[in-house]
Structures are given as C-alpha cells and as structure tokens.
Amino acid sequence: MLLHELAHCRAGDKGNTATLSVFPRDDADYELLVRTVTAEQVRAHLAEFIAGEVVRHELPNLPALHFVCHQIVDGGVTTSLALDTHGKSLSSRLLAMEIRPAGSRTAH
Amino acid sequence: MPDLHELGFPYADVSSDGTAALGKLPGTGGLLNRQTVREQLLYEITDPAAYLTPDVTLDVRDVRITDDARISGARGTPRPDTLKVSVGYRAGSKVEAEISYAGPNAAARGALAADIVTERLTGVPVRAEVLGGATDCRLRVAAISHDPALLERIADEVESLYTNGPAGGGGFRAHVTEVVGIASTTIPRDAVRPSVTFLEVS
Numbered sequence: 001m002l003l004h005e006l007a008h009c010r011a012g013d014k015g016n017t018a019t020l021s022v023f024p025r026d027d028a029d030y031e032l033l034v035r036t037v038t039a040e041q042v043r044a045h046l047a048e049f050i051a052g053e054v055v056r057h058e059l060p061n062l063p064a065l066h067f068v069c070h071q072i073v074d075g076g077v078t079t080s081l082a083l084d085t086h087g088k089s090l091s092s093r094l095l096a097m098e099i100r101p102a103g104s105r106t107a108h
Numbered sequence: 109m110p111d112l113h114e115l116g117f118p119y120a121d122v123s124s125d126g127t128a129a130l131g132k133l134p135g136t137g138g139l140l141n142r143q144t145v146r147e148q149l150l151y152e153i154t155d156p157a158a159y160l161t162p163d164v165t166l167d168v169r170d171v172r173i174t175d176d177a178r179i180s181g182a183r184g185t186p187r188p189d190t191l192k193v194s195v196g197y198r199a200g201s202k203v204e205a206e207i208s209y210a211g212p213n214a215a216a217r218g219a220l221a222a223d224i225v226t227e228r229l230t231g232v233p234v235r236a237e238v239l240g241g242a243t244d245c246r247l248r249v250a251a252i253s254h255d256p257a258l259l260e261r262i263a264d265e266v267e268s269l270y271t272n273g274p275a276g277g278g279g280f281r282a283h284v285t286e287v288v289g290i291a292s293t294t295i296p297r298d299a300v301r302p303s304v305t306f307l308e309v310s
Contacts, residue, residue, distance in 0.1 A: 008143060012152035015292060021150040023143065057156050061172050061181065062146045068154050074235070079199050079289045081235040081250040 004095035007033060011091035016075030018050070018087045020067040020094055030063035036101045042067050045097040049073050049090060111137025118148075126182040140177040149173070160188050190294035199289035200254040205266035205282035209274065210244045217274035218245045224273055225249055225265050234262060246279075252287055259284050 003009075003022070006029050012019040022037060024030045039056040052071030059066055069090075074082045116136020122128045130140050138144075149168060153159045159166040165188060170181040209217045218238035225247075226236050234251040249266050253259055263282035270277055 008147070010147040010151060012150075014152055014154055015290070017154060019150065019152055019154060021147060023146055059150075059156060059169060061170055062149070064146060064150060066150050066153070066156055077290065078287055079252060081202070081252065083237075083239065083248060083250075 001099055001101070002095065003037065003097045003099050006099070006101070007037075007095065009091040009095050011086075011088050011094075013072075013075075013077060013086045013088075015077065016070075016072045018069040018072050018075070018090055020069060020091060022065045022067070022094070024063060027063055030060065032101050033065055034058060036099050037065060037097075039067065041097070042069070042094060046090060046093060049087070049093070109137075109139055113137065120179075126180060126184070128179040128182070130177040130179070142173050142175060142177070145173050145177050145179065149179070158185070160192070162191060163187055188294075189297055191297050191300055193293050193295050195291045195293065196288045197291060199287040200252050201256070201259055201284050202250060202252045202287050203259040203262050203282065203284045204248065204250045205263045206246050206248045206280070207266055207269050207273075207277045208244070208246045208279040209276055210278075211276065212243065214245050214276075215242045217276065218247045220274045221247045221269050221277065222249075224269065228265055229262065232258065232262070256284075 006026075007022050007024055009020060009022050012021075020042065022033065024033055039054040042056070043050055043054040046069070049072060050069045051073050052069070054070070055068045057066040057068070072087055074080050075087065077085050114137040116132045116138055118130050118132045118138075118140055120128045120130050130145060132138065132140060149171060150156070153168065156168050159168065164184040165186065167183040167185065170183060171179060172181050173179055207221065209215075209221070215238060222236040222238055226234065232251065234249055236247065236249045239246050239248055247266070247269075249262060251259065251262050263284070266282060267280045270280060
C-alpha cells in the first residue's frame with residue numbers, strides 16, 4: 001500500500017533543509033505510522049534528494065510525524081538548478097512510499 | 109475543497125493563553141479544518157520545541173486542534189536575543205533551456221540529447237535531466253554563472269539539437285534570469301531599529 005492511502009503530507013523548506021509533515025487521515029492510524037514510517041525509511045525513499053541526516057519528531061497531540069531533512073541535494077532554493085527549487089514536491093514523493101503496515105484500521 | 113478559484117487566506121485571532129481561533133472572510137473559497145490547519149502549523153518548523161520568532165520562542169508539542177479550527181496548547185519561552193537576517197547577494201544568472209521529444213523511444217532520445225550536450229559542455233557545471241513520460245518528455249539543461257557568454261552558449265547547445273541531435277526534437281525554449289542568493293545569519297536584536305514607511309501609488 002502507498003503511504004498516500006493512510007496519510008497526507010506537506011513540505012516546507014529552510015535553505016537546504018526540508019521539513020516533511022506526515023499526518024494520518026484517520027487519527028487512529030497514528031501509532032501505525034509511528035511504527036511504520038521511520039526516519040531511515042524516509043531517507044532511503046528520498047535518497048535521490050536528501051544527502052544528510054533525517055530527524056523524526058513525534059507529535060502525538062496533532063497527531064503528526066515531522067521529518068527534518070538535512071542537506072537537500074541541489075537545495076538552497078534561489079541558487080538551486082532543480083526545476084522544483086523549493087522541494088515542494090517532496091511531500092507527494094514521500095506519499096508514494098510503499099508501506100507494509102500491520103493492523104491498519106482503514107479498509108482495503 | 110470548495111471554490112479554489114476564489115481562495116481566501118486565513119487569519120488567526122491569537123490569545124495570550126496559548127489559544128487561537130482561525131477564520132477567513134465570508135464568501136471566500138478554501139477550507140479551514142484540522143487537516144489544513146495542522147499542515148500549516150508545522151510548515152517550515154525545524155524544531156517543534158523551539159521555533160524562533162521575533163516575539164517568542166514557540167513550543168508546539170502540546171498543541172491540539174479541534175474540528176472547528178481552534179488551537180490550544182501553544183507554549184512560549186522568552187524571545188531570542190538575536191534576530192534572523194536573510195542577506196541577498198548577486199549569485200549570477202541562471203539559464204534554463206529545454207527541448208521536447210515524443211513518440212516511440214522518446215525518453216531514449218532525450219537521454220541521448222542530454223549526453224550530447226554534457227559532452228560538448230565538458231568542464232561546465234550544468235544540470236541536464238529528462239523530465240516527463242516515456243513517450244512525451246523534455247530535456248532540461250540548467251546552469252548558473254556570472255558569465256553571460258557562457259549562459260548563451262549553453263542555450264545555443266540545446267537549440268542546436270534541432271539539427272544536430274536525435275530525431276524529432278521540438279519546442280526549444282530558453283530563458284535567463286538573474287539569481288539573488290540568500291545567506292542566513294543572525295544579528296543582535298539591539299542592532300536593529302524598526303521603522304515603517306508607507307508609499308502610496310495612484
């Protein structure tokens with residue numbers, strides 16, 4: 001299943017650091033996302049775009065998983081040569097990640 | 109999502125007790141709900157425990173959002189002694205040059221075109237990529253330089269693919285734009301004297 005089926009996401013940027021906020025469509029799936037979507041998996045899925053460390057913050061009250069991604073490849077917004085200079089599309093690229101959750105409450 | 113063609117940006121009525129009520133003007137499109145509000149709440153925050161703003165150091169870890177787009181639980185610690193400064197500098201100009209390929213083997217012809225351009229521009233730092241699908245794609249070549257002649261040459265190399273490249277290249281476009289780079293740093297708050305100037309244009 002794609003992460004997109006369980007979550008929505010928004011990307012932000014600060015220089016060559018990207019933030020990716022992942023939210024369950026159903027709050028009941030938050031714990032499942034905590035178990036399933038790790039910083040290592042995010043970094044591996046977006047390896048083409050992220051050269052540095054990925055730090056995951058857990059925010060159970062929203063609920064949200066907030067990923068801070070360092071050293072975006074060809075980042076820096078104004079001096080980037082990429083077509084998407086801000087990395088706004090990283091949010092949708094992350095939602096294309098294949099996940100294998102156990103115990104999803106969302107029917108398929 | 110209703111009426112995106114008449115989108116209205118939201119506003120927040122913020123209280124000192126860490127709550128806020130979000131609203132937007134009647135008759136405007138868009139939607140305020142838990143999903144849109146929490147996406148905006150975390151936007152570009154690199155430390156949810158300490159988001160530096162000029163007025164407060166914000167901790168959003170206990171924030172909750174209700175279905176009617178009310179926020180509670182924001183906490184603050186004293187504002188930082190320094191302010192963030194974004195310094196703009198002239199970083200040269202950026203050329204972006206593109207050409208399309210379509211039909212059978214389009215992606216392969218795009219890749220070949222990229223090889224030709226990078227080979228001819230050996231030693232010049234360019235980004236060459238083939239964007240789009242297998243049967244309708246576009247070669248995009250981009251570079252930043254302070255040398256206008258070099259930027260023009262890069263565009264010329266892509267345009268030359270019309271007659272010196274893979275079959276069926278079409279739709280060449282190129283443009284050059286000035287680049288203002290951004291360097292971020294901090295300065296002591298007391299070094300800044302705020303002032304506001306209104307300019308009216310009739």
